[in-house]
Amino acid sequence: MNIDFSAITEHQRYKLMASLIVPRPIALVTTLGPDGVVNAAPFSMFNMLGEEPPIVMISINRLQDGALKDTAVNIARTGEFVVHLADEDIAEQMHRCGERHPPDVSELDVVGFTVLPSLAVKPPRIAEAPVAFECTLWETLETDSRQIFIGQVRWLHARDELIDTDAWRVRLQHYFPVARFGASFYVKTRERYSLAAQGEVRSTAIDEM
Numbered sequence: 001m002n003i004d005f006s007a008i009t010e011h012q013r014y015k016l017m018a019s020l021i022v023p024r025p026i027a028l029v030t031t032l033g034p035d036g037v038v039n040a041a042p043f044s045m046f047n048m049l050g051e052e053p054p055i056v057m058i059s060i061n062r063l064q065d066g067a068l069k070d071t072a073v074n075i076a077r078t079g080e081f082v083v084h085l086a087d088e089d090i091a092e093q094m095h096r097c098g099e100r101h102p103p104d105v106s107e108l109d110v111v112g113f114t115v116l117p118s119l120a121v122k123p124p125r126i127a128e129a130p131v132a133f134e135c136t137l138w139e140t141l142e143t144d145s146r147q148i149f150i151g152q153v154r155w156l157h158a159r160d161e162l163i164d165t166d167a168w169r170v171r172l173q174h175y176f177p178v179a180r181f182g183a184s185f186y187v188k189t190r191e192r193y194s195l196a197a198q199g200e201v202r203s204t205a206i207d208e209m
Contacts, residue, residue: 023179031074044180
């Protein structure tokens with residue numbers, strides 16, 4: 001099957017790409033509105049881009065009328081945001097943060113999340129999230145349909161049991177993030193296995209990396 005992307009619609013391209021490029025990590029992003037209300041929204045067009053500088057990318061689509069989503073407006077205005085990774089324990093609350101609310105209503109209050117102060121940026125972080133990256137805006141890219149924000153990570157917050165700071169390894173036995181699988185479908189990450197070259201000896205256990 002061969003599909004000419006110039007011959008199909010924007011929506012059709014989105015459906016194919018978003019359903020085939022899976023699973024995708026989910027960024028649950030907190031930002032501050034102009035009146036101090038904390039906005040929280042999930043985005044699965046998200047990933048790490050590099051470590052020097054440590055940068056991450058979030059791609060945010062425009063609304064049907066062309067207007068920007070609250071998260072995009074807030075990042076463009078303040079240059080600050082916090083990216084959280086969602087695990088099985090907070091997956092439902094994360095998903096509900098994607099529901100539309102007026103700008104003066106905080107999704108954190110609606111779903112019952114607890115806020116903690118950040119160290120380098122003004123938007124707070126979510127206490128229940130296993131991982132949070134405090135970010136400042138590095139660069140913005142714009143397309144016809146999206147604003148793409150590249151953020152530089154300033155601080156990392158993680159649950160105490162997640163990271164061995166002597167060996168700088170993540171303890172996967174304590175980390176069960178969820179990923180987006182298109183539409184409202186998600187996948188768990190408990191089924192893990194290792195692929196090694198012939199004769200290669202693994203240096204770490206399957207539950208660490």
